[in-house]
Amino acid sequence: MAEVVTKGVGKVERTADRAEVQVGFETAGSTRGEAVDALTARVAGVEAVLAGPGVEVRSRQLHVHDNWDGKRRSGSRAAQNYVVRVDDLTRLDELLAALVTAEPGWLGGPNWQLADDSEAVRAAQREAVADARRRAEGYAGALGARLGPLHRLADGDAETWAADSSRTMAAYGGGSPGVGPEMGRLNLEAQQITVVVRCTATWSLLD
Template structure:
């Protein structure tokens, strides 16, 4: 049976830091030409070769295909010359084994018709770090409620309800936004000089909790306040 008596509502908060679990690259392959079909074939071939090279690095590299697009690009005077066509294909590369990062960069740097951004350091979704943060927030809520109850000379008797805060970014790790880098530019600056040290991730969130507590003796509390120096 539900209890009776006063309740105390609190918000528990927590921030947990941890080493990242994934390094993510956003890759764009490009092809340009005057024949639309040829451009599509070129970008498809680039996609196949790059995808195969990345997948060949092993299970520590996960590659997903994104969108493919082709767009006409006209000269300054339309009609004087046939239009150019620009085709693009997207890849998302997730590296879970950081020892493979130099190999991934070597593959990306060997393709001149490629630009990429990364690595963006991330945690796996719904992983142990998020669970630790949730548990820490619950403990913080309980501590706060106990402190409020103790200030009234009461003790907590039961949990009424517990929920995530309504912020949509609750339990989301902070993400960095790396600059884009083209393979052609990288050829003039060694990729080995890039700083590949993982950036620690922070997971923050909050919970709302409502507890029932014993009835305070307000007369005794007021008397104590009036007698205080």
Template sequence: MTPAGATTPHGTPDEPHLTVRGEAHLDADPEIARIGITVTARGKDRRETLADLTRRNTRALDLVKSHGDSVEHVETGHLSISPELGRHGRGERVRTHHGHLHITATLGDFTALADLTTALADLDLTRVDGPTWDLRPDSPAHATARRQAVHDALRRAREYADALGTTLTALLELADTAADDPHPHPPQGARFAAAPFAGAAPTDDEPAPLDLQPRRLHLHAAVSARFTLAPPRL
């Protein structure tokens, strides 16, 4: 016998349980973009290679910082200075040194993103990867997707209850079963095109800003909800 006010894991004829899944699929425009910047240097002398890498890093950082508040975050990642040994001859002799340093920049201004990406790509021995489109952690889109998932679960539960000729009486459990991390839609062709933005024409010494088209993001949220039902008449 079940004590008054208690529930059993699987319900009883007098208090049946109903478990449903609610889902939400939401498309949202990105709010930020990240680019990866890798500067490299190469030379026979280790210290000269390091000095060259330092100069290139400073130049890249100065270029990033020149865009002011459009750049929301900058961080330095992996740094490496490694020797390359010669393939011939006796003994181990260093043929040259390779230096690599990685920088990540986050921007919320996509016009500045195009200008910065183009300028960085024009630097010698500098690689640019990205952009990666994303939402901010506190974006309202996340809450919207979660609410829609809960509403979907409640709608489904009511439909099942209505099919049985009864009603929901209580919510027993609500579980988040899928993260609503945004994922970009598959690209529709190339995203990088050398086309200038509206405004002043670039000089002969400056490349035209890349035409970067932000990619829509897809959010998926899912919940599992368990309810009690008023005993249906079957």
């Protein structure tokens, strides 16, 4: 029995409902203890904001090391890096304002995400199969045949990404960033997430 094999692609867009932010703080001191104490004071206000509802710290890493000038130790530095997930986007502005006020060494994000992409994946799957069927019907018509039943369907990996998914909010080495004006210029509207599904279908051809 003659067969035709076609590939289908389905794409759907959904508005992001979750965001991820990366931020790092660094302080110096004559000793490691002084550097850590300064860091603790720097992030005290930030920790209070991160403990609020709708915000989850996904990663918290502390680094403490000595500075060396040749073979001579010249003070110490302490750094703490966070990966923060925001499930309540109404809190995103507040969170970023608090982080910028604390004068981090660097701040990146938000990276936009979908908390649950299962509905979007199913919708993209339907589009992918419909696309594969349309292609198969086109080939069947070109051959003067009719499209028969589906024999096999191979699933491709679903891909998810956001348009402009990563925006750099700040990157500086110290000094006041001017929270009010700076935050007012940032576009913090949730971005569109594109979910793509690909499939390969094998159909029979009927006379």
